[in-house]
Amino acid sequence: LHSYTKYNTWDTILSWINSIASSNPSLVSKQVIGNTFEGRPMTLLKLGKSSGTTKPSIFLDCGIHAREWISPAFCQWFVKEALETYGSDSQMTSLLDQMDVYVLPVINIDGYEYSHTTNRMWRKTRSKLSGSSCLGADPNRNFDAGWCTVGASSNPCSETFCGSTPESEIEVKHVADFIRKNKSSIKAYLTIHSYSQLLLFPYSYSYNLAADHSELMSVAQGASAALTSLYGTRYTSGPGASTIYLAAGGSDDWAYDLGVKYSYTFELRDTGYHGFLLPESQIKPTCEETMLAVKYIAAHVQKNL
Numbered sequence: 001l002h003s004y005t006k007y008n009t010w011d012t013i014l015s016w017i018n019s020i021a022s023s024n025p026s027l028v029s030k031q032v033i034g035n036t037f038e039g040r041p042m043t044l045l046k047l048g049k050s051s052g053t054t055k056p057s058i059f060l061d062c063g064i065h066a067r068e069w070i071s072p073a074f075c076q077w078f079v080k081e082a083l084e085t086y087g088s089d090s091q092m093t094s095l096l097d098q099m100d101v102y103v104l105p106v107i108n109i110d111g112y113e114y115s116h117t118t119n120r121m122w123r124k125t126r127s128k129l130s131g132s133s134c135l136g137a138d139p140n141r142n143f144d145a146g147w148c149t150v151g152a153s154s155n156p157c158s159e160t161f162c163g164s165t166p167e168s169e170i171e172v173k174h175v176a177d178f179i180r181k182n183k184s185s186i187k188a189y190l191t192i193h194s195y196s197q198l199l200l201f202p203y204s205y206s207y208n209l210a211a212d213h214s215e216l217m218s219v220a221q222g223a224s225a226a227l228t229s230l231y232g233t234r235y236t237s238g239p240g241a242s243t244i245y246l247a248a249g250g251s252d253d254w255a256y257d258l259g260v261k262y263s264y265t266f267e268l269r270d271t272g273y274h275g276f277l278l279p280e281s282q283i284k285p286t287c288e289e290t291m292l293a294v295k296y297i298a299a300h301v302q303k304n305l
Ligand SMILES: Nc1ncc(C[C@H](C[SeH])C(=O)O)cc1Cl
Pocket: 065, 140, 141, 193, 194, 195, 200, 203, 204, 205, 240, 244, 247, 248, 249, 250, 251, 252, 253, 265, 267
């Protein structure tokens, strides 16, 4: 059965998505943006007061890397908090009245399932490339942003295999298609990973500073300070290249270059003690502190609409 403080399987998450959408019809709608390589439905939740017109929106995705289980847990937590506090929390109420928040709880569903059933440390998709016995590409190297130039491998057996072409991974293509289609209204892109406790923003594919570097930095510093205020968890903020590593093909860089100014990658808890195997006992505190950072960014986005 579904629990917000457990690492739910995909089947449990999908039935949760369906029940959430059907029990909150005025605030939530769902749509399938396409199927994964193995045919699972990439199901997107749209949160926000329904209005006849297109509202400005925030796109939040989780589970691009299979083994980063705290990530889908956060997307589920965000939905719970949003629906629970709409009407009582003034900021969340204002957010969902003025904007829409798209939540994609698991991008890499095939990989997520595989990490539950077969290999806990799996990272990539589960696509089959002709001519190789190795499976999958790194979806966060498969976006069309400096594709395969740095920090990625063209070896299909590598953990950071960039894919045969940009958007070769059908999961990446579906996400990119959706964001392209809605790029005029999507004001922020937040993608959730683990671990390291970092708040990253463009660029990772180059050491060059983004045009909006100073604003992105100040918002990141404010967001991580908000996060730290709850339990003292410390985060580092900065451009991906200088803060973690130089690497191309990431979703945040791609969204930023498409014109989504507020584009951030979160690396949640911890800093390596448990790493990807973060105990379920830490889901609640991790999600509660991350809510503060996400709400900080959302408030800044709203102020700048
Ligand atoms: N644009 C990016 N933003 C963040 C990262 C770090 C994550 C950490 Se799991 C990754 O390696 O895919 C990597 C890239 Cl390429």
